[in-house]
Amino acid sequence: MMDKFKLDNKNIIITGGAGFLGRMHAEAIAQAGGHPILGDLYVEEAQEIAAQISTTFHVRACGIQLDVTKKESISEMLQTVLNEYGQVDALINNAANDPKVKETSDGLEHSRFENFSLEQWNNDIEVGLTGSFLCSQIIGREMEKKGKGVILNISSDLGLNAPDQRIYRKEGCPEHLQPVKPVSYSVVKHALIGLTKYLATYWADKGIRVNTLCPGGVYNNQPDAFVTKLTHLIPMGRMANKDEYMAAVLFLLSDASSYMTGSTLVIDGGRHCW
Ligand SMILES: NC(=O)c1ccc[n+]([C@@H]2O[C@H](COP(=O)([O-])OP(=O)(O)OC[C@H]3O[C@@H](n4cnc5c(N)ncnc54)[C@H](O)[C@@H]3O)[C@@H](O)[C@H]2O)c1
Structure with missing residues (x-):
């Protein structure tokens, strides 16, 4: 049974691989014998990061230029991977914007729904959602040819529930200037669950499994006051x-989850229950 978790010689693309969690996905793959x-x-x-992982885990990790919003960039990356590795076994759609609340001089709080710019909306959707659509389309086509593949979409606990805006509040700030978690994050993360279900059924008979992981917030030196509010x-x-x-990523990428497709795996310390 433990052999089912092995990713020996599997070639797995991680979008947004240079980010905070991208590196952890890459390490999980490498520890199981795969090539991230x-x-x-x-x-x-x-x-x-790829060089460090290759040295530590003795696998063929590599870093490649990629803009998930551009079809040509995804196709170029795929071609490089096919030339170097021969085939792609799995894809993690992990790249996303984490829209940050920025200080501005025009007296408006730009994260708030009333003020949220079309430009920011378009950019967030383009990276987190259209990027996942394009990567699934271009790389999924290749998997279809082989009759085998796995796609893992990284959503969030905020793909299941609305953000509790109380945790983003600033003490002493008037109501109309209170920062919020932007609408685009919710929309992208909910939509990825829809994309997963669509593709899981579309490709069910083509040997391609598609699932979603919904992680909760990861501690990364956020301010104490925020952490206290969130952990409540x-x-x-x-x-x-x-x-x-990491173990969940390994499970979802490997044959350990061979009868699982279209599913949403929620790992959030129980937050969705409240
Ligand atoms: N960190 C968390 O607490 C947390 C919680 C839940 C869900 N998530 C999700 O996990 C994923 C990874 O999060 P993270 O914390 O590592 O984020 P991050 O911001 O550290 O990493 C995102 C990476 O995506 C890359 N990227 C951005 N635009 C791109 C583009 N157009 N083409 C290619 N790459 C692009 C960035 O350069 C960056 O390296 C995201 O989808 C995020 O929403 C994170």
């Missing part, structure tokens, strides 16, 4: 450690 391919806008970071919403009373999704 880190696609990112920041190719130097991706290559540096989590039955387990804490944020995740960055390595606490």
Whole structure:
């Protein structure tokens, strides 16, 4: 049974591979004997992480330039992977914008729904949702030819529930200037669950499995006040450690989940129950 978790010589593309969790997905793959391919806008970071992973785990990791919003960029990456590795076995749609609340000088709080710009909306959708659509289309086509493949979409606990805006509140700030988690994040993360179900059924008879992982917030030195407010919403009373999704990623990518498609795996310390 344990053999089903092995990813020996599987070539797995991670979009946004140079980011905080992208690196952890890559390590999970490498620890199971797979070759993680880190696609990112920041190719130097991706290559540096890949070099460290190759040395530590003795696998063929690599970093490749990728803009998930551009079809040509995805096709170029795929071609490079096919030339270097021969085939792609799995894809993790992980790249996304994490819309940050920025200070502005025009007296408006731009994260708020009333003020949220079309430009920001379009950009967030383009990276998190259209990027996953395009990567699934271009790389999924290749999997279809082989009659085998796995796609893992990274959503969020905010793909299941609306953000509790109380945790983003600033003390002493007037109501119309209170920052919020932007609408685009909710929409992208909910939509990925829809994309997963669509593709899972579309490709069910083509040997391609498609699932969603919904991680809860990972501790990354956020301010204490924010962490306290957030952890009150989590039955387990804490944020995740960055390595606490690795086993789930391995499960979802490997044959250990061979009868699972179209599913949403929620790992959030119980937050969705409240
Ligand atoms: N960190 C968390 O607490 C958390 C919680 C739940 C869900 N998630 C989700 O996990 C995923 C990874 O999160 P993270 O914390 O590692 O984010 P991150 O911001 O550290 O990494 C995102 C990566 O995506 C890359 N990227 C952005 N635009 C791109 C584009 N057009 N083409 C290619 N790459 C692009 C960035 O360069 C970056 O390296 C995201 O989908 C995020 O929404 C994160």
